[in-house]
Structure formats: structure tokens, C-alpha cells
Amino acid sequence: MSKSTPTLSDVAALAGVSTSAVSRTFTPGASASQETRRRVLAAAEQLSYRPNAVARTLSTRKSRMIAVVVSYLENQFYPSVIQALAQQLQAHGYHLLLFISDDHTSKDNDTDALLLDILQYQVDGIVLASTTLSSGLAARCHAAGIPVVLFNRTANVADVSTVTSDNYQGGKQAARLLLEGGARRISYIAGLEDSSTSQQREAGMLAELEAQGTILYQRASGEYQLESAAQATRKLFDTSSNDRPDAVFVGNDHMAFAVMDVLRNELGLRIPQDVQVVGFDDVPQASWGGYQLSTIAQDATAMILATVTTLLDQITSPPPTSPRHVVTPITVIKRATTH
Amino acid sequence: MSKSTPTLSDVAALAGVSTSAVSRTFTPGASASQETRRRVLAAAEQLSYRPNAVARTLSTRKSRMIAVVVSYLENQFYPSVIQALAQQLQAHGYHLLLFISDDHTSKDNDTDALLLDILQYQVDGIVLASTTLSSGLAARCHAAGIPVVLFNRTANVADVSTVTSDNYQGGKQAARLLLEGGARRISYIAGLEDSSTSQQREAGMLAELEAQGTILYQRASGEYQLESAAQATRKLFDTSSNDRPDAVFVGNDHMAFAVMDVLRNELGLRIPQDVQVVGFDDVPQASWGGYQLSTIAQDATAMILATVTTLLDQITSPPPTSPRHVVTPITVIKRATTH
DNA sequence: GTGAAAGCGCTAACAG
């Protein structure tokens, strides 16, 4: 008969010590003599023993798992984030439990169910990078005493940490860039209407326009989706050339690519001669030859770093911990879609 | 003092039943009377009780977690895969533990360490979508009795399941497409040299070329990276116009975009007039206006479905289970980069 | 520094 995977006590038996001795040699700052440690290690090696993380979790109530919930991976911004997040967490000995919660197709209820699911796994923390938020979320996690950080979004609940970039400032800069390029009829293609991110970007743009004595020419929602963004573009530009926008600020790069495609290929417009375009995020593709998109760059590295440290601090320091709200600076990247 | 999260026995006490009764009402196909069930549910509701998945795992030895290891998320093929995988697994009540193992920067050792890490978490299965493979991997997981499926790659070990598309056929079709377009000097830009996928695609192309009485004009490796692919392109095309390739088959779409960029923007060549290009994967961006890349499409949906069912079958049916090797068909997508 | 023993929260025989 094949014996199953070796356990702590198997090692203890082989090494001729107690289970606690074994446990101690596997616990970083524990007291164990050289000799004991040596024998335990030898025995463990011989059995090719691996500690059972689940049992450990049950006992310590620390799983070293972080739940990350995102809504969609089509937008390359999120894969980049996830990759960096996974790597940094791995470096700290944490693992990433990934949840996809499709904002477009799922109801609030589903998200709630997801959350409950997550909590069952005793994750040490949650980073919420999905656009929309379950209303009761913060409360529930707070009640469960589990640290949460909202990534790239904010919420009206005060006691949960957030990490965002300066979307408002970004909106202002986008407007300024377009204005400097001579734009006179500036439109905005929004993301999901209830996304704080999209709202802030729009607010910033509006403020800058007003400051410069102009107003927004038109707006439409692209809902963070390619097809919706394309539709929004058609709608905005379905008019005579004198009336149509001569510049468009798009809620994120992802949508901006779709916007550019219909502008150029369907409508036969030249960018930036006929219409200037600026996006937001600076995803990798923005710099590709096919688009050369002018955009407002988010400092993803800084955002992720802030997220990880905030989370880890929250995890290690005893509650109550006060929520942190870090906002990272943006930078404008001028490429070929603006003058 | 605040009581910590309620447990099974809290519920049992409140409901006035045994812990097993509670456990049973939370176990799908278990025997419990209407009355008991009702009371338990009421008590659970009142305490807002949530079963502890970790304790359950320790007891049942089933975690309902699947580890997914990928090497990079820059290539949009993988985010798409992960998203679909996560959704399908979630639908089956499984969760996705994500590991990033950078093929380019990490040594074999690191991957091994990663694997060990994964095993500690008692995952029910592993899908390996990273390019390179730890040599001892299959053995180790097999020993641990944990199902593995290799996604989009194969290995020389026989007893582990694989899901790939028909890369060989894809290579042939790519060659045929280029040849039909009138290409006479066809080059190949490979992925990582030790990637089975890249090898098979190349082999298929070579076979087709030979069948049609030609040979490969040149080759270079793009290592699945943008910058390397760009370099490879420069190298291949650094010659007089009579000698340079008039067509290039690129190991995947991801690299193909970089190839197109240097062809067009650095070298001033027209696609497809001066050089035809075909990629592999049919990632979302391939159909975008900026590229309109002709490519060999992988049926990601079929691949993922096969992966999930293979894994789940392996998990539910008692060992030993025989490995499955499913290969899904490819289809050629003709867009604007070929004649 | 070390071992004994009592859990962590849940499931799974096994009697009844």
C-alpha cells in the first residue's frame, strides 16, 4: 500500500522528536537547538515532507492568500496589474486567488455571492479592482475583520482603503492637451456611468474646460466596452463636418482604440488632423505603431506598490487600522493623436 | 468583547441539534429532515454563519481550488484564457489560484519552488500554461496524486494530459496562405526555442513548404517578446530589397504586432505589398483596425472547455486515470496582411 | 529548549 503524503508527525517520529519540535524548526523565529533542527531537517528531507498550508491556516488563521477581484481582462490595463500584483505578492509569500466578476452581465447579487465565497476561504486580504461595488461590501468585510483595498476606484464608504491615480487631474490635463492642440469642440466618451474613475476624469475635464472659458461639446458612454465605444463614436460623429467634434477624450485607452478604428476606417477621418484623440491609462498597446495614442498615464507601478504595502500593513498591524487613501500622480504622454 | 465568526457548533447549539446535523444540511446530497434543515438554516441565518472552507478542506482533502500557472500576461491570449477559465471554474464551484512564472527571468529552480508552494495549498488540480516546464514536474504532481493538464503545450512525459490546438496543421496552413499569396522568400520568427508550440508550428510550415517544393528562406527567434521580435525582424530584413523576405510567419500574434510595426514604421515597407505577414492565435487585437492581421486562430473556447472537463473528470474519477491529449482544430483567418 | 495536550472548524464513520 502506498502511504499518503507525509505529515508533521511522520517527520517527528523519524527524527525521534516531538511534533512541536518539528513545527518549531519550520517556524522562522522559534526556539530549537541546532541538533534538533538538524535531525528534523534530515528527516523531512528524507520523507520529502512539505508542510500542509491548509492545516496551518486552520490553526493560525492566516492563509497567506489575497483575493483579487477584477471585472474584465480585455482591457490590458488589468492583466498588467494582475501580473505585477501576483509577482509582488509572491515575493512576500502571498498567493493570489483570482475572481472575475463581470460588471456588465452580473447583478449586484452575484457580486455579493462572490464575496461570501471569498470570505469562506479565509483570505488575508482583498483587492477589489472591479468597477462596480456591492453596496454592503465594505461593511461585510469590515465585520469579518479582513483588510480590503479598492484599486483604481473609490467608494462613498469612508472606512475602506483606496488606491487610485489622480483622475481629476488627469481629466484636466487631457482637456488642456486637446485645447493646446487647437480643439474647439471637445467631446467625452465615458466609461460605465457609475464608475468613480470615469466620473472623476470627466469632472476634471469639465473643470479645465470651464477654467479656459469653454464647455464640453458632447458626451456619450462607451461603458468600457469596445462595441459600445464604437457606437458612441458613430453617434457623436454622425453629423456634418462643421458640427462634429474635432477632439475626443476617451475614458480609457481600451475604448480609445475602438474609437480610433471607427474614426479612421469607417468615417475616413484623419487623426489628429480632423480629430484629436486622447485616452487614459497608457496601456502597452498605446505606444504600438498602429495607434501611437496620446494618453494620460497611470503610474501602475506606484499604484501596485501602494496597494501591496497598504494591504500588508493592514494585515500585520493589529486592528483597528485606519484606512489609507493614496492617490498617485499621472503624467501626460504626447504621441501622435494630438497636435 | 466581540465574539469571533460563528462556527458550525454555534449554529448547532442555537438550533438545538448536533454538529453533524448542521454539517449535513450544508452538504448537498445529505440526509436531513425538513424540520432539522429548517431550524439549522434559521439559526445559521441568524448568526450569519458561513462555513469555513479551510476546515472543510482539511477534513475532506478537497480544496475546490485549481492552480493556474502562466508565464506572462502581456500576450493577450493568456488574459483571455484566464478569464474564461476563471468563469468556467467558478461555474463549477472551483476557484483559481494564480501563479505567474516568468519564463524569461526565472530559472528552472524557481518554477520548482513555485510548484512546491502550490502543492502545499492542496489544490485539486493544476493547469500549466507556462511555456517552459520544470523537468520533474509531472513526476512530482503525479506522486502527489494531483491532476495536471498542460495547456497550449506538450511535454515529453507521457502520463500528463495536454490540451493544444493543431499547431502542426496551423503551421502548414500558414505556409499555404503565404504561398497562395505569391510569397517566394518565406521566413519564420519563432517563439522561445524550447517551446513545443513554436516547434510544432515551425515543423508544420517546413513540411508544407517542402510539399510545395520550396524551403524556408530564413528564420530567427523572437522569444515571444516584443523587443526580441523587433530585433529579429531588423535582422531578417537588413539587406537589399531583392534578398529580403517577402513574407514572414510569426510564431504568435503578439510578436506579429511588433514585427508589423518595425516593417512599416522603421523599414517603410508596405504590408502586404512588400511583405506578407501571418500570425498565430487570433487575439482580439488582431482584428483591430490598426493591424488587421491574417492569422491562424486557435479555438480558445474549445481548448478551455477541454481543459476544464479533463481536469474535472480527473478530479472526480478515482485514480488511476489515463491522461488525455486533446488537440483542437485551427482555422485560418484571412485579413489584410496577406494577399 | 522540549514534549504533552488541547484545540482550529469541519466531516465521516458508526451506532442508534
Added chain:
DNA sequence: CTGTTAGCGCTTTCAC
């Protein structure tokens, strides 16, 4: 159908 009783594998007081 229900309760009792052992564990699952590891950590952690608490004496020694």
C-alpha cells in the same frame, strides 16, 4: 434520520 466520536495536520500554551 440523528448524535457521538474521532480525526484532518499543524500550532500553541503550559509545564518541565
